[in-house]
Amino acid sequence: MNQTYPSDAEIKNTLKKRHHSSRVWRTIFYLSTVSAIVILVILVLSIVNQAFGLVVLKDTVDPSKLSSVPLEQTTSKDLIAILKKNLTSNRYKTLNKELPFTARSQEELVDLVIAEVVKPAVLDSYHLDESILHRDEIIRNADEQYPGSRVEFKAWLNPQFISRSMSSTPELAGVRTAIFGSLWIILITIVTAFPIGVGAAIYLEEYAESNRINRIIQTNIDNLAGVPSIIYGILGLAIFVRGIGFFTSGGFLGGGETSGRTILSAGLTMALLILPILIINAQEAIRAVPNSIREASYGLGATKWQTIWHHVLPSALPGILTGTILAISRAIGETAPLILVGASSFINKDPSGLFSRFTALPIQIYNWTTRPQEEFRNIAAAAILVLLVLLLSLNAFAILMRNRFTRRIS
Numbered sequence: 001m002n003q004t005y006p007s008d009a010e011i012k013n014t015l016k017k018r019h020h021s022s023r024v025w026r027t028i029f030y031l032s033t034v035s036a037i038v039i040l041v042i043l044v045l046s047i048v049n050q051a052f053g054l055v056v057l058k059d060t061v062d063p064s065k066l067s068s069v070p071l072e073q074t075t076s077k078d079l080i081a082i083l084k085k086n087l088t089s090n091r092y093k094t095l096n097k098e099l100p101f102t103a104r105s106q107e108e109l110v111d112l113v114i115a116e117v118v119k120p121a122v123l124d125s126y127h128l129d130e131s132i133l134h135r136d137e138i139i140r141n142a143d144e145q146y147p148g149s150r151v152e153f154k155a156w157l158n159p160q161f162i163s164r165s166m167s168s169t170p171e172l173a174g175v176r177t178a179i180f181g182s183l184w185i186i187l188i189t190i191v192t193a194f195p196i197g198v199g200a201a202i203y204l205e206e207y208a209e210s211n212r213i214n215r216i217i218q219t220n221i222d223n224l225a226g227v228p229s230i231i232y233g234i235l236g237l238a239i240f241v242r243g244i245g246f247f248t249s250g251g252f253l254g255g256g257e258t259s260g261r262t263i264l265s266a267g268l269t270m271a272l273l274i275l276p277i278l279i280i281n282a283q284e285a286i287r288a289v290p291n292s293i294r295e296a297s298y299g300l301g302a303t304k305w306q307t308i309w310h311h312v313l314p315s316a317l318p319g320i321l322t323g324t325i326l327a328i329s330r331a332i333g334e335t336a337p338l339i340l341v342g343a344s345s346f347i348n349k350d351p352s353g354l355f356s357r358f359t360a361l362p363i364q365i366y367n368w369t370t371r372p373q374e375e376f377r378n379i380a381a382a383a384i385l386v387l388l389v390l391l392l393s394l395n396a397f398a399i400l401m402r403n404r405f406t407r408r409i410s
Contacts, residue, residue: 044388050381051157054131056142057171058149060119061086071110071118076102079109086117098348111164115172122171122375123149157382165348166364170375173368175383180350181263181343181358182332182390188267188354189274189331190324196271197278198313198320204279205286206308225276233337236269241341250355261342263351263358269337274327281323285316314405321402325395332391335362361387 006014066082067074074082080101084092095101095116101109114120123146126138131153142151154171164174200221208214240248245260248268289312297307344359345367351358361383368380 047381047384049128050378051385052128052131052155053126053153053378054135054138054151055122055126055154055171055375056124056138056146056149056151057120058123058146060121061117063114063118066113066117071113074110076104076106076109079106079113082113082117083109091116111167111172115167115169119169120171125154125374125378154378156378157385161379161382162386165350166346166359167348168346170373170379173379175361175364175386177347177350178359178361178364178383179386179390182360182362182387184263184351184358185267185270185338185360186328186332186394188264189270190328192268192271193275193278193327194324197275198282200275200279201282201286201320202308202313205283206304206312221276221279225280227276228336229273229334230336230340232269232273233340235272236265236337237340240265240268248355250353253355259342261357262355264354265341266338266343266358266360267354269341270331270334273334273337274331277327277330278323281326282316282320285319285323286312288319289315317405318402321398321405325398325402328394328398329391332394333362333387335360335366338363361390 063071066086067078071079083095083101087095095112104112124142126134131138139151142149161174162179163176164172165177166175167173204214204218204221208217241260245265246252248262248265249260250262293311293315294307297311302310338360342357343363344357345363347357347359349357365380365383365387368376368383371377
C-alpha cells in the first residue's frame with residue numbers, strides 16, 4: 001500500500017495558516033479584553049462623576065438664629081427644645097412616635113434639626129468634570145442667580161452617607177438601613193442555599209443512578225438556572241409571603257409582621273434564585289475530582305460517605321466556593337424578587353432580626369434614580385459605589401477562604 005506524505009512546502013503552508021489563525025484569534029481576544037476594560041472604566045468614571053461635585057446651597061432658616069453655639073456642639077436637650085419650638089405639634093408628635101427624641105443620639109438630633117428646621121435646599125448641582133473645569137463660572141453664576149447662597153464641594157459618598165438612615169432630603173439621606181438589609185439577606189441566602197446546594201450536588205454526582213427520574217431532575221436544574229429572577233420573586237411571594245406567611249412573619253412567636261413581607265422571606269427567595277447555580281457549579285467541582293482519589297480511599301477500606309466527606313469534598317471545595325462567589329454576585333444585585341416579596345422603598349429603621357421589615361441597596365438605588373431631582377441621582381451614584389465596594393469585599397473574603405482551603409489540600 002503506497003502512502004504519500006505531505007511535502008515540505010505543504011507542511012510550511014499548513015503551519016503558516018495555523019500561525020496566522022492563531023494571531024488573528026489572539027488579536028480578537030486582546031481587543032475584546034481591552035474593550036471590556038475600557039467600558040468598565042468608563043462606567044466607573046461616569047458613576048464617580050455623579051457622586052462628587054459642586055452644589056449651590058441655601059438654608060431656609062439660618063442655623064445661627066437657632067442656637068448661640070453651632071448645632072454640632074448643642075446638647076441633646078437643647079436640640080429637642082429647638083424642634084419643639086419650630087415644628088408644628090402634629091409633626092413633632094409624628095417624629096417622636098417614629099422614634100422617641102430621648103432615644104436618639106446627639107448626631108441624629110442634629111441631622112433632624114437640619115432636615116426639619118434649617119432645611120438646606122440644594123438649588124443646583126454639578127458633576128465632577130464641570131466642577132473642575134468651570135469652577136469660577138459656577139461660583140459667578142451662583143452669586144448672580146441665587147443671592148445669599150453658598151457654593152460647596154459635595155462628596156455625596158462620605159462617612160455620614162454610610163452611617164445615616166434614609167431621608168426625603170437628598171443631602172441628609174444615607175444607606176445604613178439598606179446596607180444592613182443587604183447583609184441580612186445575603187447571610188440568610190448563603191446559610192440556606194449553600195448546604196442544600198452542595199447536598200443536592202453530592203446526591204446527583206455520587207449517589208443518583210442514571211435513570212429517567214434523575215435525568216428529569218438534572219434537566220430541570222439546568223433549566224432553572226436560566227429562569228428570569230422575576231419568576232423567583234413570584235414564587236417567593238406565593239410561598240413565603242402568602243403560603244407560610246404565618247411563620248416568615250414571626251406570627252407563630254406571637255409577634256412580628258403579620259403580612260409575611262419580612263427579611264426572612266427575602267432571604268429564602270434569594271436562596272431559591274441562586275440554588276440552581278450553586279448545584280450546577282458544585283456538580284462540576286465534584287465531577288472534576290479524579291476517580292483515583294475515590295478508588296484509593298475505597299482500597300483502604302473507607303465507606304462511600306467517608307470517601308466523600310474526607311476526600312471528595314475537600315478536593316472540590318475550592319471549585320464549590322468559586323460557584324458560591326458567582327451566586328453571591330448575582331444575588332446581591334437583584335431587585336425584582338425583593339420588590340415582589342415586600343422590600344420597602346423608604347424605611348429609616350434598621351432590621352433587628354429575621355422578622356423585620358427591610359430594604360436593600362439595589363432597591364434604594366432604583367428608588368432614587370426614579371426621582372426627578374438631580375440630587376437623588378447623585379446619591380444613587382454614591383450608593384452604587386457602596387454596593388460595588390460591598391460586593392468586592394464579600395467576593396474578596398470568599399476568595400481568601402477558597403485559597404485557604406486550596407493551600408490545605410495541597
